Amino acid sequence: MTHGMSAARSGTSGLAVASLVCGIIGLLFFNVILGPLAIVFGAVALRQNRGGGAGMAKAGIALGIVDLVIFTVLLVAASSSGGFGWYMGG
Template sequence: MSGYGSSPATSTASRTNGLAIAGLVCGIIGVFFLNVVLGPLAIIFGAVALRQTAGGGGGGRGMAKAGVVLGIIDLVVFFVLLAVAASNGGFTWYVGS
């Protein structure tokens, strides 16, 4: 007999890890905005989610891996943009001739 307001399907189904979702979202947004901040957050959230899902405690292992990979890509993009800016003399804008 199930309790009030719950169904057997929801009690036995595997839920997606929230940290895996957070890592994936931070990784995706970090590709476009604030990659130096969101990249490390995606790596941390993804790594913690991988550790939590290692014992079979919930779903989201693929999202956690994607969050870690996107976090690394975020940091690589940041350092490439930083190197390009440094090699071009910084962030100076020249108007006219």
């Protein structure tokens, strides 16, 4: 028997896992894209209510909301300082 079990074997919803992964990765990269994906995947996983993973789905939804809050804060900070600018040296 192998040590790593897939989500299908353990009874955990794949959408719940996807929600959690999108939420975690969205904290660092592409939060405007992965945040809403985490929320949608988590909501669908909770609605299907098949298998386990309700906790992971709720955590994914919470992290998706945090992703969007981080994006909003960064957007407000960038707009209050004159917008985005690139400095190429010289």
